[in-house]
Amino acid sequence: MKMSEMFFTTLRETPSEAEIPSHQLMLRAGLMRKLASGIYNYLPLGKRVLKKVEEIVREEMDKTGAQEILASALLPAELWKETGRWNVFGPEMFKLKDRNEREFCLGPTHEEIFTDIVRNEIKSYKQLPFNLYQIQTKYRDEKRPRFGVMRSREFIMKDAYSFDKNWDGLDISYKKMYDAYCAIFDRCGLKYWVVDADTGAMGGKDSNEFMVPSDVGEAEVVYCDECGYAANVEKAPCVNRAIHAEDVEKEIKKVATPDVKTVDELMHFFNTTADRFVKTLIYSIDGKAVAVMLRGDREVNITKLQNLFKASDIEMADRNTVESVTGAEVGFAGPININVDVLVVDDEVAHMKNFIIGANETGYHYENVNYGRDFKADVVADIRNIEVGEPCPKCGKPINIARGIEVGHIFKLGTKYTEALGATYLDENGQEQPIIMGCYGIGINRTVAAIIEQHHDDRGIIWPMSVTPYHVIIVVASNYQPEQIQAAEKIHDELAARGIEVLLDDRDERAGVKFNDADLIGIPIRITVGKKISDGMVEFKRRDKAESIDIPINDIVNKVIDEINRELA
RNA sequence: CGGGAUGUGGCGCAGCUUGGUAGCGCGCAUGGUUCGGGACCAUGAGGUCGCAGGUUCGAAUCCUGUCAUCCCGACCA
Numbered sequence: 001m002k003m004s005e006m007f008f009t010t011l012r013e014t015p016s017e018a019e020i021p022s023h024q025l026m027l028r029a030g031l032m033r034k035l036a037s038g039i040y041n042y043l044p045l046g047k048r049v050l051k052k053v054e055e056i057v058r059e060e061m062d063k064t065g066a067q068e069i070l071a072s073a074l075l076p077a078e079l080w081k082e083t084g085r086w087n088v089f090g091p092e093m094f095k096l097k098d099r100n101e102r103e104f105c106l107g108p109t110h111e112e113i114f115t116d117i118v119r120n121e122i123k124s125y126k127q128l129p130f131n132l133y134q135i136q137t138k139y140r141d142e143k144r145p146r147f148g149v150m151r152s153r154e155f156i157m158k159d160a161y162s163f164d165k166n167w168d169g170l171d172i173s174y175k176k177m178y179d180a181y182c183a184i185f186d187r188c189g190l191k192y193w194v195v196d197a198d199t200g201a202m203g204g205k206d207s208n209e210f211m212v213p214s215d216v217g218e219a220e221v222v223y224c225d226e227c228g229y230a231a232n233v234e235k236a237p238c239v240n241r242a243i244h245a246e247d248v249e250k251e252i253k254k255v256a257t258p259d260v261k262t263v264d265e266l267m268h269f270f271n272t273t274a275d276r277f278v279k280t281l282i283y284s285i286d287g288k289a290v291a292v293m294l295r296g297d298r299e300v301n302i303t304k305l306q307n308l309f310k311a312s313d314i315e316m317a318d319r320n321t322v323e324s325v326t327g328a329e330v331g332f333a334g335p336i337n338i339n340v341d342v343l344v345v346d347d348e349v350a351h352m353k354n355f356i357i358g359a360n361e362t363g364y365h366y367e368n369v370n371y372g373r374d375f376k377a378d379v380v381a382d383i384r385n386i387e388v389g390e391p392c393p394k395c396g397k398p399i400n401i402a403r404g405i406e407v408g409h410i411f412k413l414g415t416k417y418t419e420a421l422g423a424t425y426l427d428e429n430g431q432e433q434p435i436i437m438g439c440y441g442i443g444i445n446r447t448v449a450a451i452i453e454q455h456h457d458d459r460g461i462i463w464p465m466s467v468t469p470y471h472v473i474i475v476v477a478s479n480y481q482p483e484q485i486q487a488a489e490k491i492h493d494e495l496a497a498r499g500i501e502v503l504l505d506d507r508d509e510r511a512g513v514k515f516n517d518a519d520l521i522g523i524p525i526r527i528t529v530g531k532k533i534s535d536g537m538v539e540f541k542r543r544d545k546a547e548s549i550d551i552p553i554n555d556i557v558n559k560v561i562d563e564i565n566r567e568l569a
Numbered sequence: 570c571g572g573g574a575u576g577u578g579g580c581g582c583a584g585c586u587u588g589g590u591a592g593c594g595c596g597c598a599u600g601g602u603u604c605g606g607g608a609c610c611a612u613g614a615g616g617u618c619g620c621a622g623g624u625u626c627g628a629a630u631c632c633u634g635u636c637a638u639c640c641c642g643a644c645c646a
Contacts, residue, residue, distance in 0.1 A: 013582095013595070034638095037638065110646095142645075146640090229635040302644095480599095509607090512605070528605075
């Protein structure tokens with residue numbers, strides 16, 4: 001491809017709206033342009049990268065025996081109403097009506113649709129198992145689209161759905177996907193964690209997320225260098241030990257604490273540390289008032305709380321509710337004489353001694369409080385976030401926490417959708433059984449962004465060979481030298497004839513501009529045809545290396561092909 | 570949805586406090602000189618200053634409303 005003919009523009013300056021490297025570079029390198037918030041158009045270079053990633057995904061999926069189909073992105077409301085998700089998704093779903101006022105949505109995910117396809121075709125155990133997938137555009141009206149393609153409202157997703165006779169079969173289907181995902185992300189040149197994940201609103205049993213370590217990631221990952229344990233913080237269980245175990249239980253005492261409301265103020269007032277306090281937070285969970293108690297310096301884990309209550313709607317209670325259940329101003333809530341539907345105590349609190357709590361009376365706290373003796377909970381459970389340095393749930397060594405980009409997610413769904421939609425089969429005994437389902441997603445655009453996050457420097461992108469839009473870029477140093485142009489065209493044609501994707505920078509620009517653009521768009525191999533062509537030499541340089549080497553023009557084609565093959569092997 | 574910020578040629582920005590001809594850098598076009606890490610000179614094209622009202626003789630500038638975009642938070646198969 002001659003760059004003088006290519007639809008392609010780079011930006012010298014970073015658009016002010018882009019904050020993170022992948023977003024900045026995707027715009028600067030001319031991979032894509034924004035159409036609206038969270039909606040992007042892909043230009044030729046960007047489209048080629050998407051295709052590369054899609055092709056890797058397709059190859060690895062096909063290897064597992066999964067079969068590609070293509071469902072519609074425009075979906076009738078009925079199916080969603082059958083499973084109840086028309087309302088569950090709520091405003092996040094792009095909803096629309098046809099000319100006859102029939103309701104539709106743009107598909108945010110496709111469990112319902114694949115299950116519907118399957119229920120119409122599958123009748124017998126003899127037809128199971130199988131796995132169907134598609135690579136298709138999804139629509140989610142995100143509350144806050146962010147970071148370019150990292151969280152967008154329109155995105156390309158590979159979604160796969162497995163259908164099995166039983167749970168053992170699902171385990172096998174799941175393992176195949178797990179391995180395929182590892183192969184996919186390996187081939188994309190990504191370093192990643194496979195973490196235990198919450199099954200969330202999708203329902204189901206086991207779940208793993210594929211997380212690319214990155215400071216710009218939206219998820220927090222707990223990991224253990226000792227034993228290799230890794231989990232989403234949402235999921236990671238806390239291991240609680242007795243705190244201040246040496247203390248003897250002292251007598252409970254009411255203390256006047258005028259205007260002392262926050263944990264910080266309490267620490268000051270009592271001249272002690274946050275682990276001596278227990279805070280009582282009031283939540284509204286599916287309409288019920290719930291008090292949640294945890295150590296002063298801990299954070300509530302909403303996911304754990306949600307799972308505990310099998311809740312769909314959780315929010316912090318408003319000021320009025322707090323004041324009515326506690327009978328005091330905000331800042332003095334405590335478990336004694338509190339008027340809530342449920343009192344939940346974090347497991348850690350049950351391990352504490354002589355702690356300080358609110359008295360449900362404005363201006364007062366209790367100290368030397370002990371769980372069991374002074375109050376009792378309706379539920380004691382693990383409902384907090386694990387923190388750095390706490391014991392690993394698997395081996396007990398101190399854990400670390402880092403941020404990650406979720407590029408893939410796999411679930412054992414079970415029968416949630418097949419039961420709701422009546423997708424059943426007749427088993428060997430003629431008995432009707434629900435099909436057992438798994439679902440498996442990869443965000444294609446987000447994977448591209450994650451690759452850039454992991455492969456760039458201050459000059460631009462550094463594509464892995466497997467996903468680069470072109471393998472090679474030939475820079476003609478001096479366009480006005482016919483000898484250089486001719487030599488460059490010859491190399492270009494020979495490489496192209498041998499199946500190499502090659503760009504020829506024959507633009508009427510100075511060498512510096514071409515070098516800078518080559519670095520920016522991140523082509524892994526650069527050949528420069530310059531002065532030394534008179535000695536029959538061209539320059540070979542890798543984007544990821546600083547130095548370059550001179551190579552006889554007659555050897556360059558083989559050199560390049562060797563290099564590419566070595567890397568793609 | 571709560572908080573914060575910003576909208577001025579394709580990109581980056583100034584001008585706004587104190588109303589009066591819309592500016593700079595980059596990019597783009599033409600000509601010339603250059604030519605291995607974002608050249609130089611000359612000439613030129615391109616903007617209803619997000620939109621709608623209002624104040625005023627006069628609004629990019631002041632007021633009101635609205636829309637859009639970005640960031641933080643909440644939320645997120």
